Amino acid sequence: MASKLSLDRVSQAIKDFRLPKLFLAGFWIRFLAFLFDVLVIKAIQAILLNLTLYRLFSPAIQDSFWVSLVELVIFVLYFFLTTLFFKGQTPGKILFDLRVISLSSEENDFKVYLFREFFGKVLFYYFPYIAVLLVFSEKNQHLIDFLVDTTVIRESRLEEVNQYLSQGGND
Secondary structure (H helix, E strand, O other): OOOHHHHHHHHHHHHOOOHHHHHHOOOOHHHHHHHHHHHHHHHHHHHHHHOOHHOOOOHHHHHHHHHHHHHHHHHHHHHHHHHOOOOOOHHHHHOOOEEEOOOOOOOOOOOHHHHHHHHHHHHHHOOOHHHHHHHHOOOOOHHHHHOOOOOEEEHHHHHHHHHHHHOOOOO
């Protein structure tokens, strides 16, 4: 796990535009991590819905408003709780060695995760194409990242980032 000092230093370098984009998580790696998380979410949804709603009512309610609402709640809670408990990572981000870091505060905190993962994922659930913005942004941020001033880094390259910054690297 990365030390707090390293994350603070990297966060400041990203904020000051002193870090090359290769140290940030790009679109495809974030997309793969998201796909893994979606697979886990779909499995959770299938298990929970098959054990509850479909048994209580019938499989015919699959297209109802209530099932869609339950699916949204599971989607949002998965991202919020995993990011909160794993300190900036979901199982997909852990698998691909990524981490969410805040560019505005010294430490990722509950409010950042609440807004980013809870409200941001509701927006993302209905408009997933907003993720394409990160391809064009300077700090590889999509709309949700812009709103809460966060980005996603490649944690495996954290040591390289610290060496780069120690050598006085400027992009």
